[in-house]
Amino acid sequence: MSEIRLAAEARTEFGKGAARRARRAGFVPGVVYGHGHTPVHLNLPGHDLMMALKTPNALLVVPIEGKDEYVLPKAVQREAIKRSIEHVDLLLVKRGEKVTVEIPVHTEGELAPGGNLIENVLNALPVEAEATHLPESVTVSIEGLEAGASITAGDITLPSGTTLAVEADAVVLQVIGAQAPEASETEEAAAEGAAEAAADEAVEA
Numbered sequence: 001m002s003e004i005r006l007a008a009e010a011r012t013e014f015g016k017g018a019a020r021r022a023r024r025a026g027f028v029p030g031v032v033y034g035h036g037h038t039p040v041h042l043n044l045p046g047h048d049l050m051m052a053l054k055t056p057n058a059l060l061v062v063p064i065e066g067k068d069e070y071v072l073p074k075a076v077q078r079e080a081i082k083r084s085i086e087h088v089d090l091l092l093v094k095r096g097e098k099v100t101v102e103i104p105v106h107t108e109g110e111l112a113p114g115g116n117l118i119e120n121v122l123n124a125l126p127v128e129a130e131a132t133h134l135p136e137s138v139t140v141s142i143e144g145l146e147a148g149a150s151i152t153a154g155d156i157t158l159p160s161g162t163t164l165a166v167e168a169d170a171v172v173l174q175v176i177g178a179q180a181p182e183a184s185e186t187e188e189a190a191a192e193g194a195a196e197a198a199a200d201e202a203v204e205a
Contacts, residue, residue: 003070003132004052008062011041019087028085032064032071034092040064042090050085057101057134060090070132072099093131100128100165103135105156105172109143115178116147122172125153126165135159140173147177 011022011029019029027043042062052058053073060071071090079086093099102124111118125138138156154168 003059003061004048004055005061005068006044006048006052008042008044011043014041023086028088030088030090032062032069032090032092035094037092044088046085049088053085053088056104056136059132059134062090064092070094072101072131072134095130095132097131098128099131099134100126101134102126104137106137106139107142107173108139109141111142111175112144112146114147116145117176117178118142118173119176120173121150122153122166122170125156125172127158127162128165129159129162133161135162142173142175145175147175150174 008030009027011018013021022029022043023046026046028046028049030042030044030049032040032042042064044062052060053076057072060073061068062071063069070093072093073088074091075089076085077087078084091099105120105122105125107118127135129135135158138158140151140156142151150171151173152168153164153166153170153172156172158164
């Protein structure tokens, strides 16, 4: 994973009013914590941050007290309607340090015929990896899988240096059988009519 450098600025004003002014100026308020370091408050460039966060577990480089530091996004607060970034919490990390993150699981291939569906039991796969070499995602094959089949965490091939942070038998995704379509109202009415006619004939007989 390549690192993304952000031209952050130290934040000296606090409170809702200061946060609104920062956002109007194109910045996103953020705080950096970790390693016993006193929390550091920053204003980060809004557009650059938004683009960086399109990459899962993006490794960011920000200036802190005159020194470039690695940070990982840990909590992102978004505006409810526009989904713009309102605030971000960043975790200070060091090269060589192991961290636990969640990575997306992508699928490739086609299920066995029959209209079956994939159910994601885990939305993302918890893994442990070196902070500056985090995988962006993993891919698993669903080729030919039939209803009832499942893929566990242990079935997934991880990149070198990455280990599971969840039990190997944890189900990540499973194949759900297609449900039979419900009878239409017309079909139901016809069936009821046939049953009534048969009953009438039985009475007459």
